Amino acid sequence: MNFDLTEERQMLQDTLRRFLSDRYTTTARNEIIESDAGISTEIWNELAELGVIGALFTEEQGGFGGAGFDIATVFEELGRAGVVEPFLDTAVLGGGLITALGNASQTALIDDVIAGGLHLALAHGEPASRYDLSRVEATAKVDGDEIVLNGRKAVVINAEAAGYLIVSAREGGGAFDKDGISLFLVPTGTTGLTLQGYAMMSGGRAAEVTLDDVRLPVSARLGAAGAGYGALVDTVARANVALAAETMGAMETATELTREYLVTRKQFGRPIGTFQALAHRYSDLLIELEQARSAVTNAAGNLESTDRDLQIAAARNLMARVGRLVAEESIQMHGGIAMTQEYELAHIAKRIVMTDHRFGDADYHLERFIDLSAA
Amino acid sequence: MDLSYTAEELAFRDEVRAFLAEKLPKDMSDKVRRGENLGKEGHELWHSILNNQGWLSYSWPKEFGGAEWNAVQRHIFDDECAAAYAPRIVPFGLSMLGPVLHKFGSKEQQDHYLPRILDGTDWWCQGYSEPGAGSDLASLKTKAVRDGDHYVVNGQKTWTTLGQYADWIFCLVRTDPDAKQQEGISFLLIDMNTPGIEVRPIVLLDGTPEVNEVFFDNVRVPVENLVGEENKGWTYAKYLLTHERTGIAGVGFSRAGLDALKRVARIETANGRPLIENPLFAARIAQVEIDLMAMSTTNLRIISQASAGQAPGVESSMLKVKGTIIRQEINDMMRRAVGPYAMPFASETVEGDNDPIGPDYAGPVSAQYFNNRKLSIFGGSNEIQRGIIAKVKMGG
Numbered sequence: 056m057n058f059d060l061t062e063e064r065q066m067l068q069d070t071l072r073r074f075l076s077d078r079y080t081t082t083a084r085n086e087i088i089e090s091d092a093g094i095s096t097e098i099w100n101e102l103a104e105l106g107v108i109g110a111l112f113t114e115e116q117g118g119f120g121g122a123g124f125d126i127a128t129v130f131e132e133l134g135r136a137g138v139v140e141p142f143l144d145t146a147v148l149g150g151g152l153i154t155a156l157g158n159a160s161q162t163a164l165i166d167d168v169i170a171g172g173l174h175l176a177l178a179h180g181e182p183a184s185r186y187d188l189s190r191v192e193a194t195a196k197v198d199g200d201e202i203v204l205n206g207r208k209a210v211v212i213n214a215e216a217a218g219y220l221i222v223s224a225r226e227g228g229g230a231f232d233k234d235g236i237s238l239f240l241v242p243t244g245t246t247g248l249t250l251q252g253y254a255m256m257s258g259g260r261a262a263e264v265t266l267d268d269v270r271l272p273v274s275a276r277l278g279a280a281g282a283g284y285g286a287l288v289d290t291v292a293r294a295n296v297a298l299a300a301e302t303m304g305a306m307e308t309a310t311e312l313t314r315e316y317l318v319t320r321k322q323f324g325r326p327i328g329t330f331q332a333l334a335h336r337y338s339d340l341l342i343e344l345e346q347a348r349s350a351v352t353n354a355a356g357n358l359e360s361t362d363r364d365l366q367i368a369a370a371r372n373l374m375a376r377v378g379r380l381v382a383e384e385s386i387q388m389h390g391g392i393a394m395t396q397e398y399e400l401a402h403i404a405k406r407i408v409m410t411d412h413r414f415g416d417a418d419y420h421l422e423r424f425i426d427l428s429a430a
Numbered sequence: 431m432d433l434s435y436t437a438e439e440l441a442f443r444d445e446v447r448a449f450l451a452e453k454l455p456k457d458m459s460d461k462v463r464r465g466e467n468l469g470k471e472g473h474e475l476w477h478s479i480l481n482n483q484g485w486l487s488y489s490w491p492k493e494f495g496g497a498e499w500n501a502v503q504r505h506i507f508d509d510e511c512a513a514a515y516a517p518r519i520v521p522f523g524l525s526m527l528g529p530v531l532h533k534f535g536s537k538e539q540q541d542h543y544l545p546r547i548l549d550g551t552d553w554w555c556q557g558y559s560e561p562g563a564g565s566d567l568a569s570l571k572t573k574a575v576r577d578g579d580h581y582v583v584n585g586q587k588t589w590t591t592l593g594q595y596a597d598w599i600f601c602l603v604r605t606d607p608d609a610k611q612q613e614g615i616s617f618l619l620i621d622m623n624t625p626g627i628e629v630r631p632i633v634l635l636d637g638t639p640e641v642n643e644v645f646f647d648n649v650r651v652p653v654e655n656l657v658g659e660e661n662k663g664w665t666y667a668k669y670l671l672t673h674e675r676t677g678i679a680g681v682g683f684s685r686a687g688l689d690a691l692k693r694v695a696r697i698e699t700a701n702g703r704p705l706i707e708n709p710l711f712a713a714r715i716a717q718v719e720i721d722l723m724a725m726s727t728t729n730l731r732i733i734s735q736a737s738a739g740q741a742p743g744v745e746s747s748m749l750k751v752k753g754t755i756i757r758q759e760i761n762d763m764m765r766r767a768v769g770p771y772a773m774p775f776a777s778e779t780v781e782g783d784n785d786p787i788g789p790d791y792a793g794p795v796s797a798q799y800f801n802n803r804k805l806s807i808f809g810g811s812n813e814i815q816r817g818i819i820a821k822v823k824m825g826g
Contacts, residue, residue, distance in 0.1 A: 090578065185698070185700055186770075187700075187701060187702075190702075209770060209790075212773075253774050253775065253789070254774075254775040256800075257773070320762055321562075322565050324569075332813060333813070383758075387811075387813075391559070391641075394633065395632050395633065395802055396633040396637070397633070401634075405800065408765075409768065409772070409773055409796070412765075412770050413770070413773075421710060
């Protein structure tokens with residue numbers, strides 16, 4: 056048994072932590088969030104150069120990692136620094152689906168992704184689908200050697216920056232069927248594709264996407280017709296490991312900021328951390344943080360195992376519960392200062408809580424866990 | 431024991447309902463329901479509608495032009511207003527400064543300031559907290575030094591809610607630096623247009639421009655703006671804080687929030703069925719509703735004692751803690767209820783001419799969730815309230 060990071064991952068963690076603590080300050084990040092693009096191309100390119108994106112792909116895909124613990128290592132650091140750049144969307148989701156399903160000409164895009172030159176976005180969720188991965192009402196119809204897409208996609212993160220959207224649409228089956236869902240690589244300039252962009256609560260941008268008779272060559276399909284669901288599930292599993300690790304990183308920062316505040320802020324003539332009422336609550340956060348670390352380890356370590364889905368449901372449920380506790384208690388123990396945009400914890404708390412709304416909240420994953428344990 | 435309202439109380443409730451149905455503008459209640467910002471004009475309009483009815487001053491004694499309602503009437507009114515999505519009454523002039531002037535102000539101060547609060551001439555804000563004096567309010571450092579017939583004020587206040595709109599600020603200042611903490615504080619009324627005052631907005635985590643820092647640089651304040659006696663300000667401040675706690679349980683807000691949550695949970699679906707039928711979510715709603723039913727009765731028990739003339743003690747601290755926990759839990763469930771549409775940033779969905787993102791009820795829910803973390807922080811944090819309860823009960 057060995058819970059240490061490998062030498063390579065340790066180096067990656069050290070490099071990333073150093074770079075982000077130098078460059079990704081609260082001020083720098085707030086400027087990025089307030090910019091029109093909502094993300095920084097400069098930071099993106101520099102992190103790509105440091106190998107952050109390559110670490111999320113296997114050697115045969117052109118990267119040098121791609122395993123559960125590679126994902127966890129990268130996203131823990133991104134979470135610690137509250138990074139808003141869309142590594143999840145471009146690399147894990149977009150890149151993940153292309154490598155899982157793409158033919159040679161499609162997977163050729165991955166080199167550009169790893170080098171930082173191409174953004175991707177997954178346009179899968181729809182206005183009524185909530186977290187249900189199989190609920191797809193957008194349609195794809197073959198018309199000669201073309202495909203015609205129609206439908207609406209909700210909260211498509213990174214759509215505006217993306218060169219391609221990976222759009223799910225139905226070629227068969229009913230609205231909730233797992234079979235019949237196809238995935239398509241849609242260039243963002245395509246006629247009939249409309250993006251209504253907006254900023255998000257925890258930074259970065261998303262868009263409501265309308266597909267109105269979007270015509271593509273049949274070659275834009277990723278994988279076989281109607282057989283995209285399995286790859287979606289696999290890719291979302293990887294995204295869930297990333298999100299759990301990111302939340303853990305953010306929780307490390309939240310508890311560290313809280314520790315610093317408790318030992319420096321004085322009221323009633325003494326550091327507030329000397330009040331047992333606060334000291335005990337701080338200790339509880341640390342206890343829960345260790346639970347969280349183990350949950351992430353379980354999820355990352357089981358990414359290729361038959362236990363994968365159960366472990367991931369467990370991890371996301373635990374992270375959602377502990378995340379809310381850490382975010383709320385950290386704010387509460389700080390008081391008003393944590394409510395201000397310019398203080399680091401405000402953003403970190405938003406990252407933690409808003410993760411609940413990607414691929415399922417505490418209840419969704421609890422139900423998944425119950426179903427999977429009963430199976 | 432009788433849990434129902436008396437015939438008079440029911441008649442009063444009907445009167446309030448009829449008034450709200452007739453006089454509360456639809457566009458105003460829509461804004462409140464959607465969690466949108468009313469702006470200064472919106473608040474002033476609602477105040478003037480209430481004032482024309484003689485109800486703006488509902489807690490004030492008759493001798494000062496008030497309606498002098500008892501605690502049950504006030505509760506009924508607050509409850510009905512929350513249920514109708516009426517704006518809250520901005521408390522700084524009406525329920526904070528007003529009662530202090532009634533009890534400790536000079537005749538001249540009462541005659542001058544009180545009518546101007548009611549007719550909307552003056553918008554007041556509160557100058558209590560400082561960067562180094564939050565929960566430990568008595569450690570405040572802003573000082574006022576007597577110079578002829580003026581005080582010269584230097585220092586900084588913070589968390590000044592809606593200070594950007596204010597014409598006047600009531601301030602706690604240190605007038606005797608050598609006295610024990612609580613004993614060297616005075617209560618000053620300061621015109622916000624006096625040279626040397628600067629207001630800087632603080633942007634909160636949900637993006638709202640709600641609170642401010644107020645800086646005082648050699649601000650000259652006429653001595654007649656002192657309320658009561660010099661160095662007795664802490665007594666007045668404590669009196670004001672007990673008034674700040676009326677209605678502190680927020681039962682009406684919670685009930686309106688719970689209704690809104692259920693409405694949304696009937697529209698939203700999970701696995702193709704209404705969210706309200708999802709066993710986990712239904713259990714969460716039921717749990718908070720059970721808590722709210724009990725708290726609502728606790729609230730009425732305390733109100734009933736108060737209208738019988740007993741001053742509430744630790745009960746108001748208990749209501750503050752429980753009330754804020756329940757409100758925050760409802761905010762949390764509302765955020766979850768809307769699923770991925772909780773992620774868009776509110777200002778993009780609520781303001782301006784943009785098309786709404788997702789269902790119209792989803793826009794403000796995350797902002798409200800984050801913004802209402804303040805409920806357990808301000809007005810004496812929940813930690814301070816718990817300290818008060820224990821101290822009183824253990825006789826410390």
